[in-house]
Amino acid sequence: MGATVFSVFVISAIGAALATVLVIAERYITNYGECAVIINDDKTLQVQGGSSLLETLTQQKIFIPSACGGRGSCGYCKVKVVGGAGPLLPTEEPYLSEEERAAGMRLSCQVKVRNDVRIEIPEELLSIQQYECVCVDIRDLTYDIKRFRFELKEPDRMRFVPGQYVQVFTPAYEGSDEEVYRAYSISSNTTDEGFIELIVRLVPNGICTTYLFEHLKAGDPVKINGPYGHFRLQDTDAPIIFIAGGSGMAPINCMLHQLANSGSERQATYYFGVNTPKDLFFVEEMKAFEARLPHFRFVPVLAMPDEDSGWEGETGLVTEALDRNLDRAESYEAYLCGSPGMINATVAVLQGHGVQVENIFYDKFS
Amino acid sequence: MKRSPEAKRLEEILRCSRIVAGGFMGEDPRPHEEIIEADGAALARLGVTARQLAVRMREMTEYGMAGLGTPVRFEERWEVVVDENRGETVCPWPHEGRYQKTVTTVRRIDTGETARWSALSVHFVEAHGFFQGRGSPFRLEPEDLARFLMAA
Numbered sequence: 001m002g003a004t005v006f007s008v009f010v011i012s013a014i015g016a017a018l019a020t021v022l023v024i025a026e027r028y029i030t031n032y033g034e035c036a037v038i039i040n041d042d043k044t045l046q047v048q049g050g051s052s053l054l055e056t057l058t059q060q061k062i063f064i065p066s067a068c069g070g071r072g073s074c075g076y077c078k079v080k081v082v083g084g085a086g087p088l089l090p091t092e093e094p095y096l097s098e099e100e101r102a103a104g105m106r107l108s109c110q111v112k113v114r115n116d117v118r119i120e121i122p123e124e125l126l127s128i129q130q131y132e133c134v135c136v137d138i139r140d141l142t143y144d145i146k147r148f149r150f151e152l153k154e155p156d157r158m159r160f161v162p163g164q165y166v167q168v169f170t171p172a173y174e175g176s177d178e179e180v181y182r183a184y185s186i187s188s189n190t191t192d193e194g195f196i197e198l199i200v201r202l203v204p205n206g207i208c209t210t211y212l213f214e215h216l217k218a219g220d221p222v223k224i225n226g227p228y229g230h231f232r233l234q235d236t237d238a239p240i241i242f243i244a245g246g247s248g249m250a251p252i253n254c255m256l257h258q259l260a261n262s263g264s265e266r267q268a269t270y271y272f273g274v275n276t277p278k279d280l281f282f283v284e285e286m287k288a289f290e291a292r293l294p295h296f297r298f299v300p301v302l303a304m305p306d307e308d309s310g311w312e313g314e315t316g317l318v319t320e321a322l323d324r325n326l327d328r329a330e331s332y333e334a335y336l337c338g339s340p341g342m343i344n345a346t347v348a349v350l351q352g353h354g355v356q357v358e359n360i361f362y363d364k365f366s
Numbered sequence: 367m368k369r370s371p372e373a374k375r376l377e378e379i380l381r382c383s384r385i386v387a388g389g390f391m392g393e394d395p396r397p398h399e400e401i402i403e404a405d406g407a408a409l410a411r412l413g414v415t416a417r418q419l420a421v422r423m424r425e426m427t428e429y430g431m432a433g434l435g436t437p438v439r440f441e442e443r444w445e446v447v448v449d450e451n452r453g454e455t456v457c458p459w460p461h462e463g464r465y466q467k468t469v470t471t472v473r474r475i476d477t478g479e480t481a482r483w484s485a486l487s488v489h490f491v492e493a494h495g496f497f498q499g500r501g502s503p504f505r506l507e508p509e510d511l512a513r514f515l516m517a518a
Contacts, residue, residue: 075456075464094462176383182453203451204469205386205503245435247452275436303436317434339450340466341431 036116040123047113053079054108063128063225064121065167066181070109074180079108084117124228131155131166133222136195141281144202145247147187148212150222152194158227160186162254163335163363166196166226170208173215182208185337185363186227187250189257196224199250231363233258234333238359239267241326241334243318243346245274248337249282251363255335260292267295269325273318273342275303277311299325319345323352330354336362372460373399379458380499386455390490392501405497405508414512420492422515423483427470437473443517445473455486457493465489474514481506481514 032049037056039045047056054070054077057063066077075095081104088096092107111117133150141147152158160166167181188197203209216222233240233255242252252270259266274280286298301321305311314321319342326349334350336343343362350360369377380390380398394401409416430438430446437445451467465485473480487504490496498505 090460094456094460097462176387178383201451203467205388206451206467207383207387210387273434303434317436319434339435341448341450342434345432345434 032114035113037113038116038118039126040120041118043126049113049115051113052109053081053085053106053111053113053117053119056113057108061129062121062126063130063167064108064125065183065228066109072107072110075107077108078105079111080104080120081106081111082118082120084115085111086114128225128228129155129158130223130225131158133196133224135216135218135220135222137218138216141199142279145281146200146202146213148198148200148216149188150196150198150224152196156194158196160190160196160227161232162186162190162258163231163233163251164227164229165251165363166198166224167228168198168208168212169223169225170211173211176207176211178207180207181225182206183228185229185231185247185250185254187253189254189261191257191261199247199253201247229363231335231337231361233335234359234361236333237266238331238333239329240269241322241329241332241350241355242268242270243322243334243336243338243342244270244272245318245338245342246279248342248363251337252335253282253285256286256289256293256296259296260289265294268293269297269299271299271301271314271318271322271325273301273303273321273338277302277306277309317345318342319349322346323349326350326353328354330356333359334361336360369397369399376458376460385458386504388503390458390496390502390504391499392503392505394499394501396499398496398499401497401499402495406495408508409512412509412512414516416491416495416497416508419508419511419515420488423470423488423491426472426515427468427483427485427488430470430472431468439475440472443475445475447471455484457486457489459494463489472514474517479514481511 034046035049037045037047045060052070054064054066064077064079066074072091085106088101089110092110095107096105131152132154133152135148136151137149139147165183165185167183170180170182172179184198184200186196187199188195200209200212202213231251244252280300290296290298299314301314301318302311303317305315332355334355336346347360351357377398382389426440426446427448429440430448432438435449437447440446449469453467454464455467457463468485469482471480471482483506484504497508
């Protein structure tokens with residue numbers, strides 16, 4: 001019995017020692033030499049092999065959206081790999097559908113660059129940059145929504161299209177040992193050069209929002225990358241309906257700045273849905289837009305107005321208010337920002353009033 | 367207890383903040399297998415399965431979604447609010463699936479009692495019988511939850 005236990009112990013120890021040696025060898029001894037990462041059959045990067053594809057691209061200043069910082073737990077850093085990535089890894093399987101696997105999609109954080117690799121990525125990702133910033137102001141908008149103002153330091157300017165978003169880097173902090181990125185729409189004016197503002201709602205147990213709400217202070221450094229996204233105003237004269245709820249205010253506010261900056265005379269109505277008067281914010285800012293934009297109207301909608309609040313505006317769900325107020329709207333464009341449930345319900349109402357599906361644009365919170 | 371490398375890795379992910387701030391285990395020192403076993407035994411004593419609870423939870427969440435973040439009356443006895451937040455989470459168990467960051471809060475109108483769960487919590491309960499560790503913000507005490515949800 002004693003001899004058997006000893007034998008098992010010895011074999012286990014040898015196995016563990018060999019595994020350790022392999023890990024060390026992989027990390028310090030194996031040299032994959034210089035490899036080529038060929039992007040879109042157009043651009044070739046000469047890189048040192050051995051790192052993940054995500055890390056390699058980041059070192060080359062090409063930022064692939066990733067929420068977990070390359071730990072293989074978010075599944076956002078998908079890239080189409082045309083060749084050179086080796087077989088699909090078990091760590092990737094949970095994040096890739098059958099269609100994605102068939103199309104050659106891989107998690108770039110899990111693919112190691114061991115030889116030449118050919119990938120295809122959207123052209124716009126090639127212009128994404130990382131920005132070192134300083135948080136210069138944090139303002140309470142409601143009990144669970146704050147506005148964060150960041151001064152861009154390096155680079156000190158960001159060119160973005162209203163409607164786009166950035167990813168905010170969250171360092172490890174007390175209660176969270178993970179570094180992650182999370183996406184937030186830009187709310188500020190493009191003319192406010194050197195600064196960007198974000199509107200963020202606290203998510204219970206959210207890694208990034210907990211950091212932003214409870215740990216970040218004015219004067220602290222902040223790292224962001226971007227801008228990302230295709231949500232933007234179309235260059236037409238079509239009348240506009242904006243619909244948002246809560247922190248969905250951010251990209252719509254940015255778009256309103258855009259209209260005001262250009263002296264737009266487009267007809268635009270903004271339905272902003274919240275639960276109670278204490279959830280309402282940016283009312284003064286919206287009044288200012290009403291003063292600057294001759295055909296703009298702000299319609300706050302309260303789902304639960306206090307009986308003694310004296311509220312005389314729209315009530316009910318934002319979709320109900322929209323349904324009540326909209327007539328035939330075949331010529332309209334609609335811009336939506338909110339939860340998937342709100343977007344789905346709103347799209348149905350808009351289509352019921354004749355808005356063409358191709359003229360409905362949204363930033364779904366997913 | 368002898369544990370596979372996969373179980374050890376899973377335990378590590380459940381305890382760290384990789385997916386949610388603070389992880390899923392709270393201050394509970396028990397391994398996740400032990401938590402699942404103990405919670406399963408508690409439900410068995412009540413003659414209820416985790417799957418039955420999950421079906422009820424999902425039913426309430428799906429009904430509450432129509433409120434777009436406002437309270438919705440459910441079967442005259444409950445009031446349901448579903449808050450949808452930006453982004454999705456994944457399950458730490460190794461399988462495909464993404465879960466919207468929704469938080470459902472249900473209040474019993476007659477007693478004022480409340481229960482709260484995320485979309486991932488429902489999946490945990492249904493697929494893994496996992497109600498999270500004690501001290502986790504989304505820990506659900508199975509017996510309390512069963513009594514709360516199955517009230518006639």
